[in-house]
Amino acid sequence: MDAVLRVENLSVAFGDVEVLRDLTFSVERGSALAVIGPNGSGKTVLFRALIGTVPCRGTIRWAPGTRIGYVPQKLDLERDLPVSGFDLLAAKGSVAGAGRAEAALALELVNLPRATAARPIGALSGGQFQRLLLAVALLGRPDVLLFDEPTAGVDAPGQEQLYEMIRRVQRDRGLTLLLISHELSVVYRHAANVLCLSRERPCFGPPAEILTPAAIAQLYGAPLGFHRHG
Amino acid sequence: MADPTGTLLLSAGMAVAAGLVGCFAVMRRMSLASDALSHVALPGIGIALALHLHPVVGALAALLAGTVLVWGLERRTGIPTETVVGVVFSLALAVGSLLATGDELVDALLGSPGRLGPWEIGLGLAGAAAVSAFVLTQRHRLVLTLVSRDIARTSGIGVARLELLFLVAFAVTVALGLRYLGVLLMGSLVIIPAATAKHLARGLSGMLGIAAAAAVLSTLAGELLAARLGHAPGPVIIAVAASLFLVTLPLRRTR
Known part of the structure; x- marks a missing residue:
């Protein structure tokens, strides 16, 4: 298995507040990982830890020579x-x-x-x-693209187009994709693995195993509908 | 009287540096902060006068020390530049007024058009050239950092080092205009032409060009006008710069 990123026991704390605790996951070259979780669960913090702008404990190992392209969430401009x-x-x-x-x-x-x-x-x-x-x-x-909520502030038809485009670019360029998303149906279709962040029980695995109705209800505190595609 | 061509060259060079540095100061929302930062020169002038040194030496030393202090505090505490500068500025003004007498203080704030020696002109031109070269060669890194520090970092830019260098370029620019315009007015020559350029330009090159041109125009027109009216050039230069800002407001780019 050719992993482009290996993360072991990653924890991030701001003062006394622990945002991420003991995360362990890996990302294979050319695959897509979706990061999901409710607001405030530390998704953006995880990305910022991965690019080295937030101090953290544990190990983050990028494959040697990895070039990262980063697309941040809405900017304050x-x-x-x-x-x-x-x-x-x-x-x-x-x-x-x-x-x-x-x-x-x-x-x-x-x-x-x-x-x-x-x-x-x-x-x-x-x-x-x-x-x-x-x-x-x-x-x-870049070899890896980090995409923080690509569709925030984009209307529904625009979202679909944006995801199609991201997928096309990923395929054309053979990129590894790390994606923060709230669109569970999109995650289900496009991601090889899902990392869900929740304070109680973070989980990591293929969408079919992770995105069960019970797990989603637990993660978001309410049942959330999404469409499964083939 | 010093060589008038040299003095003219120096004011133009100083204006170009001020216009260029001002663009990024204004875009980083540092307008007020950079005006205040310029006052950090005061205690340095006070100390230099007490030690019978050239005031610019003390001013530059104080500006650099203030700059490093602001940069360090900002990095350590994460407090916005504006707040940190506000505190450091007040401290500098307090110390400066303790160290300098009334007349000296007014000269330092508003400038005193004295004679400039050849070495002052040479040093000033070298400083202006260095600052202009820094902004022009680093403009890509500066703009990427301005839009997103995270994009800048993942692109391999040393963001902290770049920000320190920018503040140093700013400090040098203020020191350049000190003898001539005074710290108060030099801060304005950095900010006003850049603010004019910001509402006229549609792109980065346009903004840099317009800011430099507006600063040079204000400086040269201000000098001519001041000579006619028998005033000190500093306040007239700033009045011209501010008029340019107001007159061009109706041309403001809406989108």
């Missing part, structure tokens, strides 16, 4: 920032050593028209901005 989508692409391209051709390819891959990328980022819709951030993350040929 001023609406009138004079920074265009192209500025952001040029910035990441310059740091990651990717040229204009690669940026054009990334825009094509995420279905973002050039005219949209030329606008100031504050003028983009939620879905357009997510696509732009994905294109930015794809520059520099």
